Amino acid sequence: MFVFKMVMKTMRKSLRLISCVVLGAAILAPMVVGKDHAEADTYYVDSAKFGAYTNEGLQPVLLVASPKDVIDSLLEISDALAWHTIGIDIEVLSAYRTLPRQLENFVLLDIGRSYSMLTIFQNGAPVAQRSIPQGGQMFNAA
Numbered sequence: 642m643f644v645f646k647m648v649m650k651t652m653r654k655s656l657r658l659i660s661c662v663v664l665g666a667a668i669l670a671p672m673v674v675g676k677d678h679a680e681a682d683t684y685y686v687d688s689a690k691f692g693a694y695t696n697e698g699l700q701p702v703l704l705v706a707s708p709k710d711v712i713d714s715l716l717e718i719s720d721a722l723a724w725h726t727i728g729i730d731i732e733v734l735s736a737y738r739t740l741p742r743q744l745e746n747f748v749l750l751d752i753g754r755s756y757s758m759l760t761i762f763q764n765g766a767p768v769a770q771r772s773i774p775q776g777g778q779m780f781n782a783a
Contacts (some may be wrong), residue, residue, distance in 0.1 A: 668740060685712050691766050703766055731744045733767055754778050 684706045692701040712729060719726045736751060737743075745765050751758040757773040 666781075683709055685709055692764055701766075731767075733758065733770065737762070737765075737767075752777050 679735065683706075686704070686706045688700055688702050688704050690700055694700050707729075715729060716726060733749060736749060743765060744762065747762050749758075749760045749762065751760070753776045755774075755776045755778055757776050759771045759773060760767050761769040
């Protein structure tokens with residue numbers, strides 16, 4: 642899953658926002674996966690406006706692109722369990738919502754079994770994320 646923060650000029654039509662988000666995903670996906678071109682049909686893309694407009698009239702937007710095969714497999718499991726899925730969220734935002742008080746600017750370190758995720762939050766929104774190839778099993782081996 643890829644998370645990307647960008648700013649856009651004020652727009653009146655949501656169609657313009659959607660086309661900008663798709664363009665943003667086309668720019669983002671190759672950067673992350675190291676390809677020369679984006680395979681737009683292999684990603685689900687979503688966006689959300691957050692925060693106030695800047696002094697320059699720009700709107701902060703969070704862009705998320707997730708591989709379709711990952712999301713589709715989660716939906717298949719949900720269907721097999723007869724669950725009614727109302728949304729799928731990125732893991733870091735789910736973890737953020739469990740915090741006793743909502744912090745604004747901080748770093749969240751999620752230590753997994755074989756890898757860890759470091760996420761930087763600004764104004765309550767994730768702005769950068771890195772995968773670290775060490776996790777909890779490294780401590781168990783020591």
